[in-house]
Amino acid sequence: MDGLIEKLQDKSHQIRKEMLKMCIGAGKGHVTSCFSCVDVLVALYYGDLLRCDPQDPDWPDRDRFVLSKGQASPALYTILADLGFYDKSELKKFNKSGGMFAVHLQKDVPGVEITAGSLGQGYGVAAGIALGAKMNMELYNVYALLGDGECYEGSIWETAMFAAHNKLNNLITIIDRNYLCVTDFTENLIALEPFEDKWLSFGFNVVRVDGHCFEEIMCALKPLRSRTCDRPTVVIADTVKGQGTESLCYQPLWHGRAPSGEIADRCLAELDRRYQNV
Amino acid sequence: MSEVTQRDAFFDRLYELARADSDIVIVAADMSAPALDKFRRDMSAQFVNVGIAEQNAILIASGLAIAGKKVFAYAIAPFITLRCLEQIRVENGIMNIPITIVGMGTGLSYDSDGPTHHLIEDIAVLRAFPNVEIDSISDTVMAAAYAELSCDKKLTNYIRLDKDLYPTIYNPDYDFSQGIAQVESGSENIVIATGPMVHVARQIINSPQFEDSDIGLVDVFQIPINESVLLDMIDGAKRVITLEEHFLPGGLGSAVCEVLNDNGVSVGVKRLGLDINAGYKHCYKYGGREIIRSCHGIDKSSLEQVFAEHFCPQTESVTV
Numbered sequence: 001m002d003g004l005i006e007k008l009q010d011k012s013h014q015i016r017k018e019m020l021k022m023c024i025g026a027g028k029g030h031v032t033s034c035f036s037c038v039d040v041l042v043a044l045y046y047g048d049l050l051r052c053d054p055q056d057p058d059w060p061d062r063d064r065f066v067l068s069k070g071q072a073s074p075a076l077y078t079i080l081a082d083l084g085f086y087d088k089s090e091l092k093k094f095n096k097s098g099g100m101f102a103v104h105l106q107k108d109v110p111g112v113e114i115t116a117g118s119l120g121q122g123y124g125v126a127a128g129i130a131l132g133a134k135m136n137m138e139l140y141n142v143y144a145l146l147g148d149g150e151c152y153e154g155s156i157w158e159t160a161m162f163a164a165h166n167k168l169n170n171l172i173t174i175i176d177r178n179y180l181c182v183t184d185f186t187e188n189l190i191a192l193e194p195f196e197d198k199w200l201s202f203g204f205n206v207v208r209v210d211g212h213c214f215e216e217i218m219c220a221l222k223p224l225r226s227r228t229c230d231r232p233t234v235v236i237a238d239t240v241k242g243q244g245t246e247s248l249c250y251q252p253l254w255h256g257r258a259p260s261g262e263i264a265d266r267c268l269a270e271l272d273r274r275y276q277n278v
Numbered sequence: 279m280s281e282v283t284q285r286d287a288f289f290d291r292l293y294e295l296a297r298a299d300s301d302i303v304i305v306a307a308d309m310s311a312p313a314l315d316k317f318r319r320d321m322s323a324q325f326v327n328v329g330i331a332e333q334n335a336i337l338i339a340s341g342l343a344i345a346g347k348k349v350f351a352y353a354i355a356p357f358i359t360l361r362c363l364e365q366i367r368v369e370n371g372i373m374n375i376p377i378t379i380v381g382m383g384t385g386l387s388y389d390s391d392g393p394t395h396h397l398i399e400d401i402a403v404l405r406a407f408p409n410v411e412i413d414s415i416s417d418t419v420m421a422a423a424y425a426e427l428s429c430d431k432k433l434t435n436y437i438r439l440d441k442d443l444y445p446t447i448y449n450p451d452y453d454f455s456q457g458i459a460q461v462e463s464g465s466e467n468i469v470i471a472t473g474p475m476v477h478v479a480r481q482i483i484n485s486p487q488f489e490d491s492d493i494g495l496v497d498v499f500q501i502p503i504n505e506s507v508l509l510d511m512i513d514g515a516k517r518v519i520t521l522e523e524h525f526l527p528g529g530l531g532s533a534v535c536e537v538l539n540d541n542g543v544s545v546g547v548k549r550l551g552l553d554i555n556a557g558y559k560h561c562y563k564y565g566g567r568e569i570i571r572s573c574h575g576i577d578k579s580s581l582e583q584v585f586a587e588h589f590c591p592q593t594e595s596v597t598v
Contacts (some may be wrong), residue, residue, distance in 0.1 A: 107373050113344075115373045117363055124334050125369060128341015135303070135323065136345060155365075158334035 004047065011082075012042045013275040016236025017242050018091065019078040020267060023258035026095040028103055032242035032254045034075035036178035036211070037145060039236050041072075043217040046077050049225075050143060055082040055111040061252045063140045067151045069147035069176060070105035070116025071256070077101055077109065084113035112203035122146075125174070130171035141225065143172045148192055151179040157202070163232045164203030172224055173204070173234040176211065177239035182255045195236055205229040211237025247268045280418045280446050284439045285382055289313035291425035292350065296324055300525065301346060302429065304338040307332045307353035309382065312395025314352075336362045339377045340369035348378075348429050354388075355381030359404060359436065370434035371407040378428040379436040384414075385473060385523035386567045387441035397438075398552050401472075402528025403503050404436055411435040411495040414472040414530075419448040420499060427454065442567075444477045444557040447497070450527035458507050464494025467589040468512050471521040472498050472530045475576070479521055482582050491547035491590055498530060505537050515545055517589055522551040548588055550576050 016038055023029030044050040044065065053059045062181035067132075076093065076170045081088045085098070086109070093099030097271050101109050104117030113129075150156060150239055163171050177195065178187050186192045199206045209216035220235045242248035245267040248259065259267050284292070290313045296302035297320075304317060305326045318325045320525070326342075328335045332353050333537040349360060358381050369375050381397065388395035404410055413428075413435050415421045421439065428435055447461055461476060462483050464525075469479045476497045483493045496511050512518060518538075520531035531549030538545060552560075552574045560573035571577040575584070 008478075115368065118368050121368055122335060124337025125344065125375075128338040128343075129345050130341070131326070132342045132345020132347055133339065135342075135347070138345075154331050155337065158328075158331040159337065162328055162331070162338065164336055166488060216370040 004218075005214045008042055008047055008222075009278055011046050012039050013271065015042060015075065015078050015082065015266065016095065017072050017271055018082070020271065022078060022091045022094045023074055023090065024260065026262045027258055027260060028095045029074045030071040030103070030256050031074070031148065032180075032248050033178075033256075034072045035243045035245065035248070036241045037069070037072050037176040037237075038243075039176055039212045039214065040240075041075055041079055041144065043214055044179060044223065045083060047214070047218055049218070049221050050138070052111065054111070054276050057275045058163060059084055061138070061140055064126070064129050064142045065114050066113050066122045066129070066142065066144045067105050068116055068122030068126065068144050069150050070122065071103070072145070072147075072176075073101065073103065073105040073116075076105065076110045076112070080109070080111040083111070087234050094192040098173065100177040119147070119150040120155040123156055124159040127168060127171055128160045130163070130168040131166060133170055134168070141170050141172055141173065145174045145176060146193075148175055148177045148179065148186055151175065151192060152190060159198070160202045160204070167230050168232045169227050169230055171222065171232045173232065175234060175236045176239055176258040177236050178239045180250075180252055180255065181278070182252065184252055199234045199236070203231055205231045206236065207233060208238065211239035212243055244274055279443055280532055281307065281443070282418055283441065283443060284418055284421040285311050285441075286414050287421040288415075288425045288437065289317060290367060291422040291465050293320075295429060296321055299300050299348070299429070299584045300324060301348050303342055303347045303349050303421045304334050305342065305351045306380065307335045309353055316423040318548050331565035333358045333362045333365050336365040336377070336379070340373075340375045341510065343375045343377050346374060346551060350380050352380040352382070352426070354395065355384045355400065355438065356395065359397065359400050363403065365408055366404070366410065366434070374409045374433065376432055377434050378431070379434065380439065382567070383441045384438040385440065386570050389567040389570060390564055396561050398524050400436075400438070401501060401522070401524050402532070405409060405528070405533060407442075409433045412438065414499050414501065415440065416440045416473055416476045416499055417444055417447045419446055419450055419452060420454055422454070423454045438473060440474050444463060447476065447480070454499070454532045456507050456508070457498070457504045458511070459499070460494060460499045461497045461512050462493065463512055464492050466492040467517045468496060468515045469519045469521055469585075470496045470498055470512075470530070470534055473523060475521040475523055478578055478581060482578065482585055485582070487582060488585065493547050493585065493589055494553040498522070501530070501533055503533055503537055505541065508537055509541055509543065510535070512543075512545065518545055518547045519585070519588060520547060520549045520551075521581070523571070524551050526551040527554055548584070550584065552576070578593070
């Protein structure tokens with residue numbers, strides 16, 4: 001896996017940088033929310049986990065990726081452009097006149113499965129797709145990426161109960177556990193911990209990983225293609241909101257913003273410095 | 279009088295259709311019915327019970343629809359609509375994922391259950407969403423027809439089912455595709471009604487008191503309203519009454535007035551329905567649906583008087 005891990009690290013740096021530049025250029029975007037889940041996304045799309053075809057976005061056998069935390073759309077848009085779902089020049093038009101996408105996830109962008117932005121909804125749709133796949137005897141996986149703050153929405157738990165009861169082991173839930181919401185840390189706000197216990201008690205196979213460690217992400221997700229468990233799996237990925245740029249980390253008020261001016265330059269330099277030290 | 283409810287007529291037809299089409303799936307929020315029990319027993323693979331979780335019902339139904347299924351999300355009407363408004367807005371309005379939402383017990387159907395179980399705001403609320411069609415069922419023939427029509431719709435439709443038994447209005451082979459029907463002919467005076475109020479209006483118009491009056495009756499069962507057909511049906515009318523078991527703001531009467539106004543039709547319209555200024559207090563009047571209606575002036579005897587005053591000004595009303 002050595003070569004692959006290095007490849008994923010390189011890709012992760014590239015995506016972070018392109019995404020940050022895109023958001024700086026637009027003056028918009030949930031940059032820190034993207035930075036926390038970029039490594040999970042890179043593992044999925046470049047680590048031979050998620051099956052998709054940029055030349056045929058609607059390929060019936062593709063795995064479905066449902067980005068329920070729709071505010072992380074800039075990270076996904078950057079990856080989809082890099083993979084060739086559409087031209088990279090689209091990134092320069094982010095949130096601009098004539099552009100095809102902006103802050104929240106939009107279904108009609110090639111490679112995107114749902115529209116998201118209202119939290120707690122994509123997950124239920126993902127479970128419905130997974131159930132439909134089982135009814136149709138189709139073998140694709142449905143990956144749903146949730147934010148930890150999104151788990152305050154009651155509908156998440158309605159879906160969790162449903163997914164476990166119906167043994168949707170083709171539904172792979174990944175939670176970007178970055179411990180931050182809009183105004184405060186989750187454990188100050190309303191405690192989510194013991195988070196693993198909650199999902200365990202709902203009937204899930206629970207795996208907890210360092211969401212910035214490709215070895216751990218790959219080890220958690222790779223076996224799931226073989227349906228190693230009859231229950232649905234949730235991968236709780238511990239992450240840092242803003243990972244890669246010290247200037248944006250651990251500060252709730254960076255939620256939903258893109259840096260500008262001097263801070264933007266500093267963030268880009270921090271990304272490069274961190275990459276050289278990997 | 280029909281011997282089956284609109285619900286059983288709807289699910290009986292859906293049962294037949296689902297036997298031949300395994301893509302038809304019901305997502306129920308812990309609801310039963312004789313016709314539904316049969317479906318669950320004989321086609322368990324096409325029946326999903328999500329428990330008392332209507333918001334999840336809409337989400338699961340929408341996911342199943344993405345996976346190619348023809349999905350019917352079914353629950354008590356206020357809960358499968360108003361409780362799930364944002365799910366309906368995002369999945370069905372914004373994303374335009376087509377499902378069929380089946381609401382049992384619209385209007386004052388659950389008359390003895392209080393306002394939590396009444397649904398007297400749904401037309402106003404749901405007609406604000408693009409890609410969502412409201413199908414306000416008035417008889418069992420229509421209910422069965424809409425089970426079939428729903429399977430091929432390219433947008434989300436919401437089936438309003440009433441709980442009570444009513445006479446049958448339509449012939450078994452009636453074509454409901456226009457979304458609107460002239461139930462009683464008349465040219466000078468027209469009542470435009472929906473759902474159960476079509477029956478009330480029909481009873482009044484056919485009563486001896488009005489046998490010599492020129493009063494037509496139009497059943498609007500699909501909203502957005504088919505404008506051109508409505509305009510044809512009321513062409514030349516001098517007076518119009520709209521009638522619904524729904525709060526007046528935003529309901530059928532509002533929708534009709536919008537059509538008339540937007541098309542430059544100048545005709546006097548009297549809107550009859552539930553008085554929003556009364557709030558929900560009358561919903562706690564027990565003893566039957568007609569008692570609640572009477573508080574709002576839309577029970578049969580109040581309506582007889584209003585029809586007489588509005589449509590037959592020369593008719594002398596009873597004076598004491």
